[in-house]
Amino acid sequence: MPEGDTLWNHAAHLRPALVGHAVTDLRVHRNRKRGPRPGVKVEGVEAAGKHLLITFDDGVILHTHLQMTGEWHLYRAGQRWRNERGAMRALVATKDHVAVCFAAPTVALYHPAEAGPRPWDRIGPDLCHAEPDFDSIAANLAATGQARQIADVLLDQTMAAGIGNVYKSETLWFCRQSPFAELGAIENQKRRTLYQRASGLLHQNLGRSRRQTFRNGLAVYGRGRRDCPRCHSIIRRIEHGDDLVRVSYWCPRCQPGP
Ligand SMILES: [Zn+2]
Known part of the structure; x- marks a missing residue:
């Protein structure tokens, strides 16, 4: 993706x-x-x-x-x-x-005359826009299942558009948030912080050919079994979520959770 x-x-x-x-x-x-x-x-x-x-x-x-x-x-x-x-x-x-x-x-x-839903009609506010509508994102989050894992919610393009597995893992690491926490366990201000951080990381990489979120590369994504750049614990990798093509990298010490 x-x-x-x-x-x-x-x-x-x-x-x-x-x-x-x-x-x-x-x-x-x-x-x-x-x-x-x-x-x-x-x-x-x-x-x-x-x-x-x-x-x-x-x-x-x-x-x-x-x-x-x-x-x-x-x-x-x-x-x-x-x-x-x-x-x-x-x-x-x-x-x-x-x-x-x-x-x-x-x-x-x-075609313009065509009726019916179009695949991009239902997507949430675009995090690559200059000023994403974080209030609409908050409303989308409030209206979805509160038992969903945050890692799945971040990937859900109907909440907000733009996050794939890379920015999901990076955002959760920057915000010290466990990927496995239920949405309902995350308070509103923290939810907003997650989406603001994701948007900031995406913006940092607009116009770039090589993706960079932390120092010269990425903090956790693609770095399974290597050191966490913050606490030097071992970064872990898991395939999980609604379908198993979804992979998360996270630091169990910086991002404790269920
Ligand atoms: Zn760590």
Whole structure:
């Protein structure tokens, strides 16, 4: 699962090459809907949590969700691609550039007249925004199951958008919070502190190619069985949560809990 800063960086990379330019080619894997009309312009490239949305000035939206595997590349027209053509899932070309999405499991076009929910409608306030709406996040937290583990809640994009396993583990370590605590056991001010810290860490990494939260790298994520940089206990790793692809790294001494 990509972190919010990855999507934000993809959007920032694509935006200047696409926005305001007329589309010369658009392809979407296994798509039966018509694309934007010839000559329409790209209106915006936005990350919405972990969704990347390319909007066109006729109201059509190209939605991609990269999950674990997907990526967007930007090429100059005629430049050789770094990935195989067979892995292409979407392509947006302008006169000078070609943006290609590879290996994304979710790629779809949405038309303005279409009714029904869209995958990004339900996401919570975006922690990569300049001023995330922490009051709305507090309200979302109050309305969800209070017995849920905080590690799962932080990953829940309907609460707030942008946190994946990396920022979850890092945030919990910075805030000395056990990943296994129930949401209901965490008071409101501490909840806010967790989301503010996550947002701060994400912001620190917007526009960066190498992720950094503590000194030259990460504090706990990916550092299982190594020393905690704060107390020198051994960092632990566990797969847990609603599905077992969710991994947490934590320091049992700094982050005591159930
Ligand atoms: Zn520690």
